[in-house]
Amino acid sequence: MTARRRTAILISGRGSNMAALLAAAADPAYPAEIVLVLSNRADAGGLARAAEAGIPTAVVESRPFGRDRAAFEAAVEQELARHGVELIALAGFMRVLTEGFTQRWAGRMVNIHPSLLPAFPGLDTHARALAAGVRLHGCTVHLVTPGVDEGPILAQAAVPVLEGDSESSLAARVLAEEHRLYPAALAWVAEGRVRLEEGRAVIAAQPGASAPALRNPA
Template identity: 60%
Template sequence: MSQAVVRRRTGILISGRGSNMAALIEAAQAADYPAEIGLVLSNQPEAGGLARAEAAGVPVATVDHRAFAKNREAFERAMDEVLRVNQIELVALAGFMRILTPWFVRRWEGRLLNIHPSLLPLFKGTHTHRQALAAGVAEHGCSVHFVVPELDAGPVIAQTKVPVLPGDDEESLSRRVLGVEHALYQRALAEVASGRARLVGGAVVRG
């Protein structure tokens, strides 16, 4: 008799259309996937991803950052309360366009993931495809990492590479990277949710 899969309740934070969010929701529809998507939370009430999540039967919530314009930590405490009420154990950032304070990052240490469109530690921050083209690299890609207080500096859980082709511009390179992001995030979340990848002493430990 096979052992039942323990599924960790995962919240996804979005700001926009949520293509990576949709990929994680799709993966979690499998009974043997170790993460259950328990909530999609947005800082933008008009985010297109909220309707996509609702259509998939996932609970949604919003905490509008504009209501906390002078206090970022108060905004994050409000988000944290929503996550807690929904019994969320892991948080995956999927196009969440707010820089998190050290308070939130430390509160979710080892349970907070992000996907970044570069092969970290290369090309942190924004406009990663432009940075890659300017640097003349032969390979580009994406990374899923644990979030730490320093931007895009957390230990990498998984990466996927794509070639940079002659004639590439930002748009074509972006499309190629996006084409592998979804499967990478699905795999990385599964590794963390199952305990196969853990953050220990500032490094990813497997096994």
């Protein structure tokens, strides 16, 4: 059996997608092993959930660093190195990472975003989708690059926007798809099935792979 890739999940809050990744990684056949959950906030609810699951946790508070993003990231990287991390999964990590950090982790860091990128990058995606009157909304897993929510797309899932939807009802429908999509996409990266062609992510077919079967958007 191929060695599982040592993976850190970075969070800032309750860790809903973190929980989905932990559940997937509880299967020994899953190609990513979660070896660390790190937060930039000591009060992040996801830290307790990770500890209950027996996952090592760490806190690198971002506020004491002020605007010195590089110093904050250096402290984060110390923790990543201490745990031998090979891949990073961002799960509600509310910090914009510097170009240097993203380049050092190029191809090894993924993020999930609650919209069908390139539509609605940034915050308040559900409210913006409702205001725009779109009929489809959803979520995207992508590789992280220096541009916010601009990295090559790995996978997407769409949900209908229903008559009478509120932000909360639409968000709940999208979140269910996030929990399905993120473990699959992380597995593709951990298995080495992702390659870039002209800036786009291509997922190689691999019979018997442990990733759940999802359609490759590329």
